Amino acid sequence: MEDPRIAHGVLLLKAADVASAELVAHRDTWEWLAALAVDHSHFRTPPAVEDIKEGRVQTVLSGRSLIALLIELRNTRSTATPLEGDWALAMTSYNRIAAELADVAGQGETIRIVLDDGLPHGADD
Template structure:
């Protein structure tokens, strides 16, 4: 009898921590305290504070990625291969049908919103599970922050989302 009492305890209407987190993420996504892309300075200065739960910011990015049809991604071939190897085992990541060589060792490809979700999740996990000051941590943190910066500005106005993982060359100026 005691076993049956313990079995009937899951209180679904009381809400669980995951439900509370989902509600917070959805509220932020809908504009009630929308999180901004984490800047390296803000991330280090807010480490002691509790202004924004990073899980809420991450959740908002996932929701934004879910609403995106596609993004253009430009990176060095080595970086692209690392990103692909990282995300390939995520159930939502799909290898794009084509990857074009551009110039200077860079490649350009198009990712669906679904694949972007898989990539963001794997980058998030890698950032939080690897040792700081190691290559995987640096690559994951940089790629995640760059994607976050581009997705944060998405406003449903039909703009092309272009994520460039290359700080070595000047940005195109339409010359």
């Protein structure tokens, strides 16, 4: 089994290679994520957060902001009480971001992270 620190480091390196990633989430989830990462030195508040249908928002994050978000999500899932709200949000968000970054092949494709199982990955907003 792979050392979680190594896996996290590889994930941070993948995020560092990203120019930008589109993020789709419910407004409440986005606000929680932004509040979690806002004090990290690498997080930059995106210039726009667009309202899309059914309470969802869409924004674009830089690789630098993804690094901050991943670090803060990892810290939260490690320190939050298991099976509580912050733990669940941190686990699911971290795992979804990690899954999307794992599929990046470096071909200039748009990275789209969808934090909503009710919205198909390729759905047009």
